[in-house]
Amino acid sequence: MHSIIVVPAHSTGPASQLRLAPGESLTFGRRATGPGAPAHHLPLTHGGVSRTAGRITATGTYWTIGNLSAHQTYVVENPEGAGEHIKVAPGRIDAPVPFEFSRVVLPAAGDLLSFEVWAPRHDYADPTAPDGPDDGTGAELTAPAFPLDRTKRYFQVLAALCEPRLRGAPHAPLPTVEQITARLRPVWPAAGRASVQWNVDYLAVKLRLKQPPEAADGGPRLNGKKESLVSLALRFNLVDEDDLAVLDGRAPA
Template structure:
């Protein structure tokens, strides 16, 4: 399982670079002389050696090799949450589960999406976890490591809304109902996520497939003359099957699909 996945452009989420712990990815206008793994950014406003992403377990760090440009790392799920990486800063840690590196390039802003799907969460309430019987002081089980959830989903994120919308027909008593199309998911989520569009739904389906560690079925991994639709349908089927089999999405979660929007919409 790869810890970090870099999507070179938001417009093409299928173009992914996968990094395992300890791997690095250099990026810039030209490749380094030492033949490091490299992502080419052919823009005159990008430094020849612009920076480097390093995979460190369940998080990653960013090095800024530009002598003058500050890089911004945004949390697309946050209400403007971001960090700045100053010129020359090396190995700045990035805690976001998914992030977007924004590079100033002349009069343009270039973006790189970075996913960290191996973020794990402690199972609160478990006998050997925080707030469980062995944790009355709230400081964790001192006799061992905390229990880690098998499927680490954050139910406050938009990817969980997408998963819930995909599961909705079958959770409402139609076990053999066809899965919603991407357009139907967009329509279902628009009242609580006004900016939603096809690309955003497809992006979140792709992210869920990575986060839940699904492997492509042999028939969906074959040649795809009709474009990405076949692979997308295979991902939707696998996601819904897994979510319902292990109760990752339950009937009570459907309330989130009709909850009123409060404050700034989640991104």
């Protein structure tokens, strides 16, 4: 199972994303893909980027980055973190990245190049273990079926999607992206159509939704994706009425 998803700057969907299983690595840089290139490589076609500028390695639940350039510092930003970021100095190897979503930014001869890395997998200790979640046996952790963090923006988007049906209208039409944006703006002033849509797409990846058949035919892909998300969330109680508190900036009861 993959644990890291690398999203190029101009990605148009899953076909252009690169998935890494634990232990796999990906290089990035000016070097083109093809014969002689590493099996996993993200080309950054800019004259100001080294041929092999860096390396990303997936672990079970997080990832590391190595800066293989001689002079440039890289920055890994948390898009949800109000400026939270880490710096990766030239030559630094295997710097751990703690963010679930990250934007890697490289300076390149006056330009800033970027790509995203998603780490949607979360593992948790099994609370039913004989001696509690950490019994010192080294037993393998239990991977949750639906690893959702209720403090993240994507959970607010999911709650807003589910709100009409949780308010007692089980067959209510789902809110549009514009309606979700308006609903969240009091607690998320920077919310916009693109950022809400990004979170819908990320939820589909995180919850491992299968692509609806109409997507292959250019049909109503977004509506099908939203319907699938809400159906899954309500069927397995991933969101309940108490969780709607996040839409007002409060913690769920």
